[in-house]
Amino acid sequence: xxxxxxxxxxxxxxxxxxxxxxxxxxxxxxxxxxxxxxxxxxxxxxxxxxxxxxxxxxxxxxxxxxxxxxxxxxxxxxxxxxxxxxxxxxxxxxxxxxxxxxxxxxxxxxxxxxxxxxxxxxxxxxxxxxxxxxxxxxxxxxxxxxxxxxxxxxxxxxxxxxxxxxxxxxxxxxxxxxxxxxxxxxxxx
Amino acid sequence: xxxxxxxxxxxxxxxxxxxxxxxxxxxxxxxxxxxxxxxxxxxxxxxxxxxxxxxxxxxxxxxxxxxxxxxxxxxxxxxxxxxxxxxxxxxxxxxxxxxxxxxxxxxxxxxxxxxxxxxxxxxxxxxxxxxxxxxxxxxxxxxxxxxxxxxxxxxxxxxxxxxxxxxxxxxxxxxxxxxxxxxxxxxxxxxxxxxxxxxxxxxxxxxxxxxxxxxxxxxxxxxxxxxxxxxxxxxxxxxxxxxxxxxxxxxxxxxxxxxxxxxxxxxxxxxxxxxxxxxxxxxxxxxxxxxxxxxxxxxxxxxxxxxxxxxxxxxxxxxxxxxxxxxxxxxxxxxxxxxxxxxxxxxxxxxxxxxxxxxxxxxxxxxxxxxxxxx
Numbered sequence: 001x002x003x004x005x006x007x008x009x010x011x012x013x014x015x016x017x018x019x020x021x022x023x024x025x026x027x028x029x030x031x032x033x034x035x036x037x038x039x040x041x042x043x044x045x046x047x048x049x050x051x052x053x054x055x056x057x058x059x060x061x062x063x064x065x066x067x068x069x070x071x072x073x074x075x076x077x078x079x080x081x082x083x084x085x086x087x088x089x090x091x092x093x094x095x096x097x098x099x100x101x102x103x104x105x106x107x108x109x110x111x112x113x114x115x116x117x118x119x120x121x122x123x124x125x126x127x128x129x130x131x132x133x134x135x136x137x138x139x140x141x142x143x144x145x146x147x148x149x150x151x152x153x154x155x156x157x158x159x160x161x162x163x164x165x166x167x168x169x170x171x172x173x174x175x176x177x178x179x180x181x182x183x184x185x186x187x188x189x
Numbered sequence: 190x191x192x193x194x195x196x197x198x199x200x201x202x203x204x205x206x207x208x209x210x211x212x213x214x215x216x217x218x219x220x221x222x223x224x225x226x227x228x229x230x231x232x233x234x235x236x237x238x239x240x241x242x243x244x245x246x247x248x249x250x251x252x253x254x255x256x257x258x259x260x261x262x263x264x265x266x267x268x269x270x271x272x273x274x275x276x277x278x279x280x281x282x283x284x285x286x287x288x289x290x291x292x293x294x295x296x297x298x299x300x301x302x303x304x305x306x307x308x309x310x311x312x313x314x315x316x317x318x319x320x321x322x323x324x325x326x327x328x329x330x331x332x333x334x335x336x337x338x339x340x341x342x343x344x345x346x347x348x349x350x351x352x353x354x355x356x357x358x359x360x361x362x363x364x365x366x367x368x369x370x371x372x373x374x375x376x377x378x379x380x381x382x383x384x385x386x387x388x389x390x391x392x393x394x395x396x397x398x399x400x401x402x403x404x405x406x407x408x409x410x411x412x413x414x415x416x417x418x419x420x421x422x423x424x425x426x427x428x429x430x431x432x433x434x435x436x437x438x439x440x441x442x443x444x445x446x447x448x449x450x451x452x453x454x455x456x457x458x459x460x461x462x463x464x465x466x467x468x469x470x471x472x473x474x475x476x477x478x479x480x481x482x483x484x485x486x487x488x489x490x491x492x493x494x495x496x497x498x499x500x501x502x503x504x505x506x507x508x509x510x511x512x513x514x515x516x517x518x519x520x521x522x523x524x525x526x527x528x529x530x531x532x533x534x535x536x537x538x539x540x541x542x543x544x545x546x547x548x549x550x551x552x553x554x555x556x557x558x559x560x561x562x563x564x
Contacts, residue, residue, distance in 0.1 A: 061349055118204075119549045122556040126279055126348045127504070130496050131548075133281070137493035138545050145538045 061129055064116055067136030068109055074143050076105040077155040091155035092148065208550050219248075219527050226530065236527050246403040251526040252519070257411040259518030260418025261476055265491055266498035266510045267425060268469025274442050274505025275462045277348050278341060281355040283470055284492030285362035286329050290471025291483030292370040294325035295386045299373040302389075313389040321388065322475045326468040333467025334460060342456070363488045383485025388478040414476055421469070422511055429507065438462055442505060497544055501551045503561025512559055520547050 025038055047069050054060045082095035096104070120131045144152045218240075224232075225239030238247035265287065272280050280286075298321040302313060336358055344350050367383035374380050390410045397406040429435035437458050440448045449455040473491070474483060494517070499505075502513025524540035551559060 119552055122552070126277065126352065127500075129349065129352055130279055131500060131552075134493055134496045134500065134548065135545075137489050137496075138541055140489065141493070141541045142539075145541060147538070 060124075062120075062132040063129060064113075064120075064132035064135040067139035068113055068116075070136075070143065071112055071139055072105050072109040074149060074155070075108050076101050078149050079104055081155050090147075091150040093155075205553055208553055211546070212550065219523060223527060223529075233529050233531060235529055235531060237530060238526065246405050247526070249403050249405050250407065251522050253405070253407055253411070254526070255519035255522035256515065257415040257418075257518075258522060259514040260415035261473060261480070262494055262498055262514035262518050263418045263511055264421050264469055264476060265473035266495045266502075266514055267421060267507060268466040268473070269495040270499045270502070270505055270507065270510045271425070271462055271469070272466035273499065275438055276341075276345075276459055278337075278463075279348065279352045279355070280466070281352055281492065282336065282359040282362060283355075283495055284488035284490070285359040285366070286333055286467050286470040287474045287491045288366050288483065288485070288488040289332070289362060290325040290329040291388070291474035291478040291487075292366055292386070293328050294321040294471070294475040294478060295371060295388050295483060296373055297321035297324045298388055313392050315391040315393070318389070318391045318479070322472070325471040325475050329471035330464045330468040333470075334464050337460065337463040342459075359488060359492070363485070366488075367485045385482040385484035386478070387482045388475060390479045410480060414480055417472075417476055418514075421472070422507070425507060434458070434461060493544070497548055500548055500558055503555075503558030506558075506560040506562075509558055509560030516551075517544070517547065520544070 022038075022042075026034060029038065047065055050065050050068075051062065054062050054065075078092040079094045079096045079101035080098045081091060081093050083093050116132075116135050120128055120135075123131055143149060149155075220241045222234055223236040223238075223240040223243070224234045225243055226235050226237065238244045241248035269280060269283050272278055272283075298313070298317055301317045301320060336355075340354050340358065341351050344354065367381075369381060371384060371386045372380065374384070374386075378384070390413070394410040394413050396409050398409050398412060399406050427435075429439060437448065437453055437455075438461075440453070441455055441458055445455060477483070477491075498510055498513040498517050500513075501516055502509025502511070520543055521540070524543045525537060528536045528540060530537065555561070
């Protein structure tokens, strides 16, 4: 019992330490650490959390998660980027408000995820794994072949994000970090 | 099973009704609804060739395209299915085996014909295709066997772990292939980096055959591809049905523990199956590289093809792989030929979605695939 209590206490301590670190991070770390490592870690962590949620509570080990991450990223990139006069443009360039775009991209991805899940829901174990891998590959090939929404190269244009510190005005990064993450089989690169 | 399907309830009935409607519509579209392109513009009814009634010979050619592509799909998918059927290993590295095999065959062929020139196709004799094909198959068979013996053998029975191990192998191998291939390239083109390269068919396949049906002249190389697929099917069937090794493999598929309990060395059988399965990946790569090309990124693509074919057909069944390959091949070729061409960005590039549609359709009626047994 006391061992259990020690474990819980340790976990809480680690949690609090991580939280404090996350809050203080912008003050402590250099921009390289912030942008290239910590932000990436948080992004991948969200992806991993979805996988853990599915496997721990649903018993489903899904390889579709990276595909869904890619879909959401492409959706957001297409929704919020705008046409730049004279610049090279690519993608739908809807130029929506970024906050609206965030919500819409998540809703769209959830809708697609529901369709995927409905088809896969009756398979399990290794079959589920195979089926969800095909989802990721299909998503990858889809965004690659449909040049209307960007193709393999990133969506180009500018966003109207009111990002303070990290933002140059044309932040195309939202899409270019997306394309590799939807690559099948390589969840992290 | 019946209970689970009934439990699916109203939603399932509606979904299956919609699925049937979509299939009926697709058939009608191809047979009568589609129109050939007018002088200007186009609508949802406009396709490249029009319907089957407008242009029967194009329709026939599309069917042949589908069947010949199915031959290639079957070669690749049967190896995947063989490994899965016997060992319950989902070999996610299969696409990487494919890619490596294709590049090895290309290198060998370039060395044989004299490197650094664009081959014109007619100059390649049969041996200069057969030897690269054999070398690639041998290399990948040995490589696959090494992966199985070193990484998979001591994780037997833990299928998720094995799947994750093979994913790791696939990432490593695919990236190494990009780093080291193609080595022999024509002057002025970039070495390494996984550029697209083409293996040449033997020169005698480079002509059209008159089929005497509807005035169709069809590529001999594609017919050879279909022939190779059918041959692989027949040889595999004879091997599994008529030889002692085949019987042991089938016994292993049915009941692994009992098979080893009566004194059969199941490890030996596993090794043989993995050897043959990996060799088939390279076989497919050489054929596909001859017909189109070998390039980076195809590992994921061909893993998808193999997965879809065995998911449709049913895991571990040879007949399932054949039927799945034919279905997928036909859907693939008809999608390219008969998706409407309404504007600059529509709609042929959406053909990959039909892959998902086909899979969803089959799984809606048979969750275990067409020939799969309920696990």
